[in-house]
Amino acid sequence: xxxxxxxxxxxxxxxxxxxxxxxxxxxxxxxxxxxxxxxxxxxxxxxxxxxxxxxxxxxxxxxxxxxxxxxxxxxxxxxxxxxxxxxxxxxxxxxxxxxxxxxxxxxxxxxxxxxxxxxxxxxxxxxxxxxxxxxxxxxxxxxxxxxxxxxxxxxxxxxxxxxxxxxxxxxxxxxxxxxxxxxxxxxxxxxxxxxxxxxxxxxxxxxxxxxxxxxxxxxxxxxxxxxxxxxxxxxxxxxxxxxxxxxxxxxxxxxxxxxxxxxxxxxxxxxxxxxxxxxxxxxxxxxxxxxxxxxxxxxxxxxxxxxxxxxxxxxxxxxxxxxxxxxxxxxxxxxxxxxxxxxxxxxxxxxxxxxxxxxxxxxxxxxxxxxxxxxxxxxxxxxxxxxxxxxxxxxxxxxxxxxxxxxxxxxxxxxxxxxxx
Amino acid sequence: xxxxxxxxxxxxxxxxxxxxxxxxxxxxxxxxxxxxxxxxxxxxxxxxxxxxxxxxxxxxxxxxxxxxxxxxxxxxxxxxxxxxxxxxxxxxxxxxxxxxxxxxxxxxxxxxxxxxxxxxxxxxxxxxxxxxxxxxxxxxxxxxxxxxxxxxxxxxxxxxxxxxxxxxxxxxxxxxxxxxxxxxxxxxxxxxxxxxxxxxxxxxxxxxxxxxxxxxxxxxxxxxxxxxxxxxxxxxxxxxxxxxxxxxxxxxxxxxxxxxxxxxxxxxxxxxxxxxxxxxxxxx
Numbered sequence: 001x002x003x004x005x006x007x008x009x010x011x012x013x014x015x016x017x018x019x020x021x022x023x024x025x026x027x028x029x030x031x032x033x034x035x036x037x038x039x040x041x042x043x044x045x046x047x048x049x050x051x052x053x054x055x056x057x058x059x060x061x062x063x064x065x066x067x068x069x070x071x072x073x074x075x076x077x078x079x080x081x082x083x084x085x086x087x088x089x090x091x092x093x094x095x096x097x098x099x100x101x102x103x104x105x106x107x108x109x110x111x112x113x114x115x116x117x118x119x120x121x122x123x124x125x126x127x128x129x130x131x132x133x134x135x136x137x138x139x140x141x142x143x144x145x146x147x148x149x150x151x152x153x154x155x156x157x158x159x160x161x162x163x164x165x166x167x168x169x170x171x172x173x174x175x176x177x178x179x180x181x182x183x184x185x186x187x188x189x190x191x192x193x194x195x196x197x198x199x200x201x202x203x204x205x206x207x208x209x210x211x212x213x214x215x216x217x218x219x220x221x222x223x224x225x226x227x228x229x230x231x232x233x234x235x236x237x238x239x240x241x242x243x244x245x246x247x248x249x250x251x252x253x254x255x256x257x258x259x260x261x262x263x264x265x266x267x268x269x270x271x272x273x274x275x276x277x278x279x280x281x282x283x284x285x286x287x288x289x290x291x292x293x294x295x296x297x298x299x300x301x302x303x304x305x306x307x308x309x310x311x312x313x314x315x316x317x318x319x320x321x322x323x324x325x326x327x328x329x330x331x332x333x334x335x336x337x338x339x340x341x342x343x344x345x346x347x348x349x350x351x352x353x354x355x356x357x358x359x360x361x362x363x364x365x366x367x368x369x370x371x372x373x374x375x376x377x378x379x380x381x382x383x384x385x386x387x388x389x390x391x392x393x394x395x396x397x398x399x400x401x402x403x404x405x406x407x408x409x410x411x412x413x414x415x416x417x418x419x420x421x
Numbered sequence: 422x423x424x425x426x427x428x429x430x431x432x433x434x435x436x437x438x439x440x441x442x443x444x445x446x447x448x449x450x451x452x453x454x455x456x457x458x459x460x461x462x463x464x465x466x467x468x469x470x471x472x473x474x475x476x477x478x479x480x481x482x483x484x485x486x487x488x489x490x491x492x493x494x495x496x497x498x499x500x501x502x503x504x505x506x507x508x509x510x511x512x513x514x515x516x517x518x519x520x521x522x523x524x525x526x527x528x529x530x531x532x533x534x535x536x537x538x539x540x541x542x543x544x545x546x547x548x549x550x551x552x553x554x555x556x557x558x559x560x561x562x563x564x565x566x567x568x569x570x571x572x573x574x575x576x577x578x579x580x581x582x583x584x585x586x587x588x589x590x591x592x593x594x595x596x597x598x599x600x601x602x603x604x605x606x607x608x609x610x611x612x613x614x615x616x617x618x619x620x621x622x623x624x625x626x627x628x629x630x631x632x633x634x635x636x637x638x639x640x641x642x643x644x645x646x647x648x649x650x651x652x653x654x655x656x657x658x659x660x661x662x663x664x665x666x667x668x669x670x671x672x673x674x675x676x677x678x679x680x681x682x683x684x685x686x687x688x689x690x691x692x693x694x695x696x697x698x699x700x701x702x703x704x705x
Contacts, residue, residue: 335547
């Protein structure tokens with residue numbers, strides 16, 4: 001007990017002595033300390049900034065995906081984010097999702113809070129006078145689109161049940177589509193005008209408020225037609241997408257119910273897999289996480305390489321420091337410092353240098369992230385975890401790369417060290 | 422633990438084991454010549470060296486730096502080890518200072534056999550039993566006098582406050598009370614060596630080991646330091662002085678002369694010094 005107590009006292013005296021030596025030598029050679037830590041500073045800064053930007057992107061993406069509706073399942077014959085051409089051809093050859101499925105879901109899906117059919121032309125052309133919009137999405141749907149898939153009307157109204165029932169030639173323009181087809185018009189002033197969609201004439205009954213982007217899809221250039229009109233004028237041999245919303249927290253149950261209904265309606269034998277897909281926004285998130293995961297890996301790799309370079313810098317300067325202080329080491333050993341004491345002293349010094357560098361790098365990295373966020377459309381988000389990570393990483397680098405010089409210092413023969421010139 | 426600390430006392434007082442009761446005052450150039458040897462008989466010896474060898478392998482050839490050295494040093498002695506460079510006195514000093522271990526032979530310091538001790542144990546032994554004074558002072562340049570003197574106590578694990586108090590007392594005792602917060606480069610050579618002496622004494626070691634302590638000082642300052650050693654000896658400290666100067670050896674009650682790794686003379690300082698002088702004259 002007494003020995004342990006003595007040992008602890010001695011250790012604490014050695015650690016505090018080591019700290020004061022480290023600070024003394026840092027302040028004693030400011031320029032050198034600064035240059036030594038520069039590698040670490042840059043390494044940590046890079047990692048922190050990249051991580052902040054990636055996290056900012058993540059957050060922005062999640063916000064975008066939320067546009068799809070967190071509680072909506074998109075039933076389609078295509079699986080989102082599927083990989084490989086073969087799969088796509090397989091899905092293409094599946095039976096189309098049609099009105100029969102829509103009616104069955106409307107009738108039987110008791111967990112659904114809203115159902116809307118959707119059918120798309122992906123590269124549509126819309127013209128108005130001299131203005132032409134190419135490559136925009138034309139969606140045939142009905143009034144329930146707003147419930148399942150979100151969006152707000154800015155002027156006029158959305159598609160009504162009557163539009164659908166009578167297959168009227170009505171159109172609701174996305175915010176940007178309206179702006180580009182009618183430059184300089186107020187949203188209200190666009191109402192009642194005619195546009196040509198895929199050659200057919202439609203009357204504008206409403207315009208949408210701004211919605212933003214979903215990956216590569218500009219939600220603001222979409223134009224909406226009654227799906228009955230769509231099927232009649234733009235082609236009826238298209239597979240529908242059924243957007244089905246659940247009450248919050250019931251999306252899994254809804255998916256089970258929908259699967260049951262669709263398998264029955266589409267007469268899928270029990271031993272076969274589903275010939276349709278229940279898509280959720282999660283699929284996007286999963287896919288996206290894969291992308292940013294790769295980005296993270298690259299960032300971490302770059303950061304590690306820089307940290308290794310910084311670590312080598314620290315090792316180099318610590319070796320110089322050990323050589324310079326050979327006599328000091330000899331004196332300390334003569335006065336009763338154990339090998340361990342010397343080891344500890346130099347380890348403390350290298351990790352203090354590295355951690356200070358890490359702190360500076362963290363601060364600069366966060367600042368750089370904010371700067372990027374300020375100057376570019378990229379967002380940046382800094383988290384406490386990144387700060388902790390930056391500091392602990394640099395401390396570990398200091399310990400790791402300081403250990404060889406420290407070991408060399410500890411191995412010095414006191415007699416030789418005292419005689420060193 | 423507290424009892425031990427009290428016993429260790431403060432500053433520069435007397436060493437842990439007194440070298441006897443009736444102490445003599447510091448005055449004459451040769452201190453306690455008659456008394457010390459006889460007085461020490463009763464106590465167990467501080468240093469026992471028996472047939473000590475230290476060989477080095479240099480370029481495939483064995484150099485016998487120490488070739489069978491035996492002697493005993495009692496508590497309270499003031500002993501000089503003289504010899505020309507290459508005589509083996511530095512090697513002997515390193516062995517006695519526990520900085521090095523012998524190739525063969527016995528070395529007992531304060532009752533404990535140094536043979537077989539590991540590196541940590543040697544470090545602890547140095548810390549407790551030996552106070553070093555070096556020719557080149559060997560003070561840490563960035564540390565103040567006080568911090569320099571504190572150092573042995575750091576390695577003993579004393580709390581900061583105790584260290585400060587004892588280091589300050591030690592500096593006071595060598596007459597540097599007003600220089601505590603100066604760095605070595607702000608001190609004169611003599612003051613630096615005084616700081617080194619304070620550092621050697623602050624841990625209350627049983628042996629003060631001085632290696633050419635006047636070698637880097639002018640003669641007046643050297644004289645000051647030698648006088649300081651005399652005072653310390655009078656207070657009961659055991660001092661071992663390694664030097665090449667017969668003049669210094671002559672002032673010690675006892676001296677040992679080394680030549681080619683062997684003892685060629687052991688006796689009163691004046692005699693041994695004369696022996697050296699005769700040899701030198703003879704040689705030239």
